[in-house]
Amino acid sequence: MNSSNSGPSHRHAFLVVMTVLSSLLPMAKAAEPVRLTTDGRMKQDLCFTYDTQELIYSVLKTPQLIKLQRLNLESGNLQDFHTSANTNEIYIDFAKDMKHYAYIRNDGNLHTVLQVQDVENGELHSLNPGGGFACVRALTISPDGQNIVYSFPETNGSQQLWQTDNRLQNKKELTKSDFIDAYPRYSPTGNVITFTSTRSGNFDIFRMSADGTGIFQLTDNPGIDTRPSFSPDGSKIVYTSLRQGNYEIFIMNADGSNQKQVTKNPGKDDFACWHPDGKRILYVAEVKGKRDIYSISVEDMRD
Amino acid sequence: MAEALVLGTKSFCLLINNVETNLEYAALSNASYNRLNRNSFSANKLETEMLRLGEFNSRSCDGISRRAFVQAGAALPLTAMLSGEQIAQAATQARAKTVVFVWLWGAPSHLDTFDPKPDAPLNYRGPFSTIPTTLPGVRFTELVPKLAARTDKFALVRSNITHDGGHPGAGTFGYTGHREGRGITIQPSWGSIVSRHHGAGEGLPPYVMLSRGIPRDVVKTIDGYGGGDWGKAYDPFLIQCDELGTINIPALKLVDGVTPDRIAHRRNLQGQLDKIRRNVTADTFDAWDSKSKQAFTLLTNKQALESLDLTKESTELRENYGQSSFGQSLLLARRLVEAEVPFVNVSWSEFVEAFSPNTDFGWDTHVKNFDLLPNRHCPVLDTAFSAFLDDMYDRGLMDSTLVVCMGEFGRTPRINNRAARDHWQHNYFSIWAGAGVKPGQVIGASDGKGERPVTRGIEPTGVGVTMLDCMGIDSIARAELNVLPDGEFIHELF
Known part of the structure; x- marks a missing residue:
């Protein structure tokens, strides 16, 4: 892959050729999806805990409330993550040592704050983006739990990625562009961040060093490519693509090569994350009008 | 009090002067003509009225414009008046038995859905x-x-264009064609007009709103949702339908001792009905307000009640609409069409706010526009409304049903300083189907950035006149009801 700072035309040509080639490949054979939930409610933002390996996601619990929920895959037990939550909570992520986690809370009218929970001492830190309509968007927490990267709009209509420490101090703007950058995710080592950006003209997948340098474009499709997430070993990225006119789950190598379609479902497949074993992908699929969490093995696709 | 005049042309027209408001109307309806006869309208002011025809600026289903009326009136002597029989023969019948008014509350972005501008700069066209x-x-x-x-x-x-950039104001414009505000008369909504024109039948009320509540923002409900100055008797009958198709009728909660929250569950329903019958005496019934009476009448009418029972639909069909309140409400709307409810309003949400505590995720995307639209709003709309159209056509219901889908305005073509879009009343879209609407066409156009129409702007009054005219509520009927003296029929649709 090529850096966005050099040879854009060559990079573009390379990406186009690669995308065309990948689209000509037959869909790699994946196992049948396994349905994990049955309530059919709207779900999004899937994420695993590192200790108990529970799946945490946000779900529309009532017509007016999105809650974080935990699903134990072994027992099938379902519980509210924050039992007393009485407003919308979305987009959670955990540090590897489970000492911190971060999420987004809807604390006012068209207003969201970033919250970091220190699990050991019980402290809750909150980053308020200011008065009026203001929303912190998607976030990711570094594997060592020291930093959080999140997306936030600028006054010029763009949206940038910002970094802050786990006490929500020392904010630093990682990306500076005229585009919309969103859905950041740290690599397992914490050295790299993958994210979605419109700098190619529509939503595509990019990656950069954790300090914001060396931005690479990984996908180049006229349809939406979004919500990338690294595999546990860092070699793959799973993401959602609308390149065929319907939301499907794809995987690719961490350098953007070897793009493969994982799901093929007439409904919407989205919000994918890797199981900690690196062999399965969990995602939300709309099947027969219901939005449930499915698991699909990608073991045979990891070449 | 109104007075009617009959003029002759190759076709015919009726002109009415509403004496109270001094507004004039015209129409071509057989039904209206009959009503006029019944009401003993006089025709003794013909000559003076003919000189004032230019006041009327509406347009009929058949495309008779104000100019056409003026020309006809000027050219024809009084003796050219047609007989009632001739009038009846030439009259236009109502095109629709039902209007389904699908309200995308909060206002979806026109650029990000049905009026994209791929050649505009990125900070206008957006990422899609x-x-x-x-x-x-x-x-x-x-x-x-x-x-x-x-x-x-x-x-x-x-x-489409409207005249208020705020939700309550534009909401009232969208439901009534008129402004809301202190000291201003609150006009009846389209559904209330239909309700009054058709009158109450047995069982199901004539104006049903399928929504979690009266459309509102976090501050207030809109003024124009119902009967307005006509009174609450013409308000919509609210039915809530959740994502599983479970029905709730809030009006029943107003009745002491009656709380049937879940009438879709038949066992529960029977118990609730028994309870109602035990508790309700003639005295208590008389003391209820009109909505409670409607609710009770509905619950004791088996046929009407069955119209609200989505379990009678196949699982596959219910799945096609999607597990969302909006989707299941559209399916319920189709059943109400079959039950010939004259006006069904399906509202996307009760609240406009797209992401606020204790609200239900409307289309007001001042923030997160480029997150919510692909993640939630558009997939739900796309699935549910497509299923509704398919179902309505498959059952042959579209010939007698007018479907209109729209919000209260559009959203700023230029992306705002929150990487989203604000309110934009200067240009937006609406979707029309059925009742003779010619499908497969785009009417009107916006400029290269989606900021303003480059063709005639279609105002809420035009939307209302077109809906009402299709329901046989022509300008004569509107004159009788003293509503909507203005408004240009959207003749391009037919």
């Missing part, structure tokens, strides 16, 4: 790509692929 539709040269964004594949089933208007 466009896809072809079944109409050559017409493209939607990638967020509504199912509706893009169904453009042969509806007409799209891309030149």
Whole structure:
């Protein structure tokens, strides 16, 4: 892959050729999806805990409330993550040592704050983006739990990625562009961040060093490519693509090569994350009008 | 008090002067003519009235414009008046038995859905790509692929405009064609007008609103949702339908001792009905307000009640609409069409706010526009409304049903300083289908950035006049009801 700072035309040509080639490949054979939930409610933002390996996601619990929920895959037990939550909570992520986690809370009218929970001492830190309509968007927490990267709009209509420490101090703007950058995710080592950006003209997948340098474009499709997430070993990225006119789950190598379609479902497949074993992908699929969490093995696709 | 005049042309027209308001109306309806006869209208002011025909500026279903009336009136002597029989023969019948008014409350972005501007700068066109539709040269964004594949089933208007940039004001404009505010008369909504014109039948009320509540923002409900100055008797009958198709009727909670929250569950329902019958005496019934009476009448009418029972639909069909309150409400709307409820309003949400505590995720995307639209709003709309159109056509209901889908305005073409879009009353879209609407066409056009129409702007009064006219509530009927003296019929639709 090529850096966005050099040879854009060559990079573009390379990406186009690669995308065309990948689209000509037959869909790699994946196992049948396994349905994990049955309530059919709207779900999004899937994420695993590192200790108990529970799946945490946000779900529309009532017509007016999105809650974080935990699903134990072994027992099938379902519980509210924050039992007393009485407003919308979305987009959670955990540090590897489970000492911190971060999420987004809807604390006012068209207003969201970033919250970091220190699990050991019980402290809750909150980053308020200011008065009026203001929303912190998607976030990711570094594997060592020291930093959080999140997306936030600028006054010029763009949206940038910002970094802050786990006490929500020392904010630093990682990306500076005229585009919309969103859905950041740290690599397992914490050295790299993958994210979605419109700098190619529509939503595509990019990656950069954790300090914001060396931005690479990984996908180049006229349809939406979004919500990338690294595999546990860092070699793959799973993401959602609308390149065929319907939301499907794809995987690719961490350098953007070897793009493969994982799901093929007439409904919407989205919000994918890797199981900690690196062999399965969990995602939300709309099947027969219901939005449930499915698991699909990608073991045979990891070449 | 109104007075009627009859003029002759190759076709015919009726002119009315409402004495109280000094407004004049015209129409071509057989039904209206009969009503006029019944009401003993006089025709003794013909000559003076003819000179004032220019006051009327509406347009009929048959395309008779104000100018046409003036010319006809000036050219014909009084003796050219047609007989009642001739009038009846030439009259236009109502095109629709039912209007389904689908309200995308909060106002969806027109650029990110049905009126994309791929050649505009990125800070206007946004991040979404466009896809072809079944109409050559017409493209939607990638967020509504199912509706893009169904453009042969509806007409799209891309030149709607309104006159208020706030939700309550634009909401009232969208429901009544009139402004709201302190000291201003609150006009009846389209559904209330239909309700009064048709009168109450047995069982189901004539104006049903399928919504979690009266459309509102976090501050207030809109003024124009119902009967307005006509009173609450003409308010909509509210039915809540959740994502599983479970029905709740809030009006019943107003009745002491009666709380049937879940009438879709038949065992529960029977118990609730027994309880109602035990508790209700003639005295208590008389003491209820009109909505409670309607609710009780509905619950004791088996046929009406069955219309609200979505378990009578096949599982496959219910799945096609999607597990969302909006989807299941559209399915319920189809059943109400079959039950010939004259006006069904399906509201996307109770609240406009897209992401606020204790609200239900409307289309007001001042923030997170480019997150919520692909993640939630557009997929739900695309699936549910496509299923509704398919179902309505499959059952042959579209010939007698007018479907209108729209919000209260559009959203700023230029992306705001929160990477989203604000209110934009200067240009938005509406979707029309059924009742003779010619499908597979785009009416009107916006400029290269989606900021203003480059064709005639279609105002809420035009939307209302067109809906009401299709229901046989022509300008004579509107004059009788003293509503909507203005408004230009959207003749391009037919």
